[in-house]
Amino acid sequence: FVAGFIGSPSMNLFEGKLTGDELTAGTFAIRLQDAAFVRRPGLRSYAGRKIVFGIRPEHLYDSSLESGRKYQTVPAK
Numbered sequence: 001f002v003a004g005f006i007g008s009p010s011m012n013l014f015e016g017k018l019t020g021d022e023l024t025a026g027t028f029a030i031r032l033q034d035a036a037f038v039r040r041p042g043l044r045s046y047a048g049r050k051i052v053f054g055i056r057p058e059h060l061y062d063s064s065l066e067s068g069r070k071y072q073t074v075p076a077k
Contacts, residue, residue, distance in 0.1 A: 011054040018046045023053050 016025030021037075023030045037043050 011056050012060075013052055013054050015050065015052055017048065017050055018043070019048065023051075025053075 014023075014025040016023050018024075019029075021032050021034075023032065032043075
């Protein structure tokens with residue numbers, strides 16, 4: 001909750017679900033690396049449940065700068 005208004009620029013928050021190793025929200029999914037589950041062992045307990053997850057703007061980049069990869073466009077701040 002706090003991440004939505006603390007920090008500049010603010011974090012992009014999405015409602016979604018953890019399914020296997022993917023966070024799904026609307027029309028897109030983000031595959032989590034194994035390291036995410038190692039660093040946060042309790043993460044798997046959220047499988048199948050509705051969650052809110054955040055993506056910091058500095059972790060997004062322009063997909064036109066890379067070729068040969070499939071990307072999804074999502075609304076961001």
